[in-house]
Amino acid sequence: MTTETAGKYLFPEGFLWGAATAAYQIEGSSMADGAGASIWDRFSHTPGNMKDGDTGDVACDHYKRWREDIQLMKRLNLQAYRFSVSWSRVMPEGRGAINPKGIDFYDRLVDGLLEQGIEPLCTLYHWDLPAALDDRGGWLNPDIADWFADYGQVLFEKFKGRVKTWGTINEPWVIVDGGYLHGALAPGHRSAFEAMIAGHNVLRAHGAAVKRFRQVGEGKIGIVLNIEPKYPASDKPEDEAARRRAEAQMNRWFLDPLMGRGYPEELKDVYGEAYREFPQEDFDLIAQPTDWMGLNWYTRAVPENAPDAWPTRSRPVKQVQHAHTETGWEVNPPALTDTLVWLHEQTGGKLPLMVTENGSAWYDPPHAIDGRIHDPMRVEYLKNHLKALHDAIGKGVDVRGYMAWSLLDNLEWSLGYSKRFGITHVNFQTQERTIKDSGLLYAEVIKTHGGVL
Ligand SMILES: OC[C@@H]1[C@@H](O)[C@H](O)[C@@H](O)c2[nH]c(CCc3ccccc3)c[n+]21
Numbered sequence: 001m002t003t004e005t006a007g008k009y010l011f012p013e014g015f016l017w018g019a020a021t022a023a024y025q026i027e028g029s030s031m032a033d034g035a036g037a038s039i040w041d042r043f044s045h046t047p048g049n050m051k052d053g054d055t056g057d058v059a060c061d062h063y064k065r066w067r068e069d070i071q072l073m074k075r076l077n078l079q080a081y082r083f084s085v086s087w088s089r090v091m092p093e094g095r096g097a098i099n100p101k102g103i104d105f106y107d108r109l110v111d112g113l114l115e116q117g118i119e120p121l122c123t124l125y126h127w128d129l130p131a132a133l134d135d136r137g138g139w140l141n142p143d144i145a146d147w148f149a150d151y152g153q154v155l156f157e158k159f160k161g162r163v164k165t166w167g168t169i170n171e172p173w174v175i176v177d178g179g180y181l182h183g184a185l186a187p188g189h190r191s192a193f194e195a196m197i198a199g200h201n202v203l204r205a206h207g208a209a210v211k212r213f214r215q216v217g218e219g220k221i222g223i224v225l226n227i228e229p230k231y232p233a234s235d236k237p238e239d240e241a242a243r244r245r246a247e248a249q250m251n252r253w254f255l256d257p258l259m260g261r262g263y264p265e266e267l268k269d270v271y272g273e274a275y276r277e278f279p280q281e282d283f284d285l286i287a288q289p290t291d292w293m294g295l296n297w298y299t300r301a302v303p304e305n306a307p308d309a310w311p312t313r314s315r316p317v318k319q320v321q322h323a324h325t326e327t328g329w330e331v332n333p334p335a336l337t338d339t340l341v342w343l344h345e346q347t348g349g350k351l352p353l354m355v356t357e358n359g360s361a362w363y364d365p366p367h368a369i370d371g372r373i374h375d376p377m378r379v380e381y382l383k384n385h386l387k388a389l390h391d392a393i394g395k396g397v398d399v400r401g402y403m404a405w406s407l408l409d410n411l412e413w414s415l416g417y418s419k420r421f422g423i424t425h426v427n428f429q430t431q432e433r434t435i436k437d438s439g440l441l442y443a444e445v446i447k448t449h450g451g452v453l
Contacts, residue, residue, distance in 0.1 A: 009390045009453035016119065016401030017446040018080030019073070019423065020357050022126035022170065024056045025410040027086065029063035033101035036092030038128035039138070039179075043186035043414075054416025060408045061431050063105060068433070070112045072424060073407065076439055077446040080119040082356055082403040083109070084126030084170065087151055094130030095147045098154060106155075110162050121356075121403070122159065123167040123224065124152050124209065127175060127186065127413075134187050139175070139198035139205075145285075148205035149212040156217035164219035167294055167356065168209045171226045172202045172254040181311070184414060192274035192311055200278055203257055207285035214288075223258065224294030224356045227251045229339045233304035233317045242305040242314035245270050249312045255346060260287035270311050292400070294356030295343060297336050299329035323377075326361040326419055327412075331381060333388035340392035340399060352400050358385055359405035361412070361419040366427065368434040373425040378438040382423075386445060386453055404442055408433065 024030065024040045031037060044055035062069055073081055087094060089102035113120045125148070129138055133147060152168070169175070178185030181195040206223050213221045228250055232243040248266035256264050262283055268275045306315035318324075323331040336358070343353060360381040364373055386402065393399055409422035417428055423439035426432070435443075444452045 007451055009387055009450040011390065011450040012393065014400075015449070016080050016354070017442075018078050018082055018119070018121065018401065018403045019076065019407035019442075020082035020403040020405050021062075021407050021410065022084045022123070022128075023086040023089070024059070024126070024128040025406075025412070026060040026062040026408055028057060028059040028061045030056055030086070030089075032063065033089075033105075034092060034099040035086065035102050036088035036094070036099075037131040038086065038088045039131055039134050039186040040128045042131050042134075043188060046188075049188065050414055051416040051418050054411065054418075056411050058428075059411050060426050062408070065431065066105075066109050067112060069407070070109075070116055070118070072433055072435070073113075073118055074116050075435065075443065076407075076423070077443045078118055078407075079446065080121055080401065080403065081113055081407070082121040082123065082167075084123035084128075085155060086128055087125060088128065088130035088132070090154060091130065091151055092132070094133035095150060103154070103158060107158065110159055114162060119165070120159075120163050121165045121167065122155065122163045123170050124148070124155065125168065126170040127179075129187070138187060139180070139201050140194060142201055142204070144201050145204040145208040149208035152209040153212050153216050156213055160218045165292070166213065166217070166219060166221040167224045168206045168221065169202060170224045171296060172199060172206075172223075173226055173250055175202055177250070192271050196271060196274055196276045199253060200276070200282065203254060203286040204282055206258075207288045210288040210290060211285065220291035222290045222292035222294060222351075224296060225255060226296040226298075226357075227255075227339050227343060228298070229300045229335050229342065231300060231302050231335075233302050236305070238305035239303070242303050242312070245312045246301065246303040246314040246316075255343075257283055257286045258290075259347060270313075290351070292352045292354060293343070293347060294354050295339070296357035296405075297339055297355060298358065298360070299325075300332050300335035300339075325377075325381070326363060327415075329360070331360070331384075333384040334391075336385055336388040337391045337395070340389070340397045341395055344392075344397040349396075349398070352398050354401040354403070355389060355399060356403050357405040358389075358402065359421045359423075361421050364409070364420045364425055364436065366429070368425060368427070368432070371434065373434050373436040375436045375438050378423070378436065379441050382438050382441060382445075383453055386450065390450065390453070
């Protein structure tokens with residue numbers, strides 16, 4: 001904070017401050033106590049898929065250290081904690097039998113959070129599909145909508161009155177673009193034909209879960225989307241056309257059907273013969289009204305026309321004038337403000353939003369020095385993105401909360417443990433946690449409702 005900005009960035013009363021994680025990235029013990037394998041157990045144990053051969057077998061050992069991690073959340077002044085449930089821990093085959101020890105883990109976690117006055121925000125699905133369901137076609141099998149709603153019902157009933165805010169699916173785009181189009185993520189397929197079908201079934205599953213929630217659940221339910229705003233590399237018409245294709249393929253592919261608009265026109269151009277039409281009843285199910293929407297936001301892109309780039313015929317141009325994180329993402333806080341204003345408009349200005357993920361990967365040492373981890377770049381990223389968020393609220397965007405990605409350094413999917421996003425450092429040799437300078441700042445932001453910014 002500087003004297004002239006004192007109090008300029010105060011957040012609204014009731015604004016919810018938290019941090020986010022995902023089951024496979026932090027829990028470890030993924031096959032313990034009767035759990036079934038997930039596609040990430042398979043994918044991470046398949047040679048060649050993971051940087052340095054890393055897997056989620058241990059991760060942050062959160063399955064055993066969850067009590068210690070709740071104490072960590074208290075020290076960070078967190079008001080909320082966004083976590084995901086491992087479907088195959090709860091239902092080892094993905095359908096049918098429930099694993100009591102699996103669901104007990106989340107039961108203890110939720111009660112532990114509530115005892116500490118931390119609100120649990122539960123994501124049903126954060127990429128770790130039960131392997132047994134993948135054997136039945138996974139997201140390519142239309143039956144998955146019912147399998148997913150049945151799984152959701154187990155949790156809606158178990159946690160009724162304790163978990164009040166539910167997320168159905170984390171990032172349909174990454175599930176499909178990573179898992180079925182480019183194959184960089186589990187289950188590692190590469191087909192535009194499969195991508196269209198998987199994407200549609202992910203949306204149908206979301207709708208089926210919302211419908212089931214209305215029958216058996218209590219509280220509020222929504223979906224979590226990653227949106228990366230696209231700015232044209234030049235004012236040439238071919239670059240604007242490329243921008244529109246990139247925007248359709250990432251930002252509108254799932255948002256438009258959820259908003260009752262069906263798939264964006266440009267998707268036909270992007271996927272060509274792989275593009276599919278689907279029955280109207282599917283789109284009615286998909287566009288079930290929800291209570292909130294999560295935005296996962298990290299960076300923007302500046303696409304140019306690139307006829308050889310599959311499938312969008314667009315390629316992002318690196319903006320060398322800006323800083324870039326360890327994952328190669330441009331740092332551009334005003335683009336977060338733009339995205340929130342855009343999403344507010346796209347959702348008709350009626351749907352409460354929450355920033356469900358925002359954060360940055362920078363080089364941190366493998367262990368603390370004098371009990372500290374100085375992470376000035378992450379401190380700067382956090383400060384400037386919270387200011388950008390505040391600017392969006394000032395423009396009338398209804399944002400209810402912010403969940404920092406991530407509570408802990410964790411398994412960054414196929415990049416393994418090489419990329420650290422945590423506001424808390426994890427020494428993966430000893431599992432020692434050390435709150436980084438960014439975490440100390442965040443604790444102060446929460447305590448002062450942003451006053452310290
Ligand atoms: O990459 C950082 C985080 C992941 O660790 C989370 O599990 C995931 O929800 C998440 N989504 C995004 C933005 C979308 C994206 C994901 C992967 C690669 C590129 C963009 C960034 N992140």
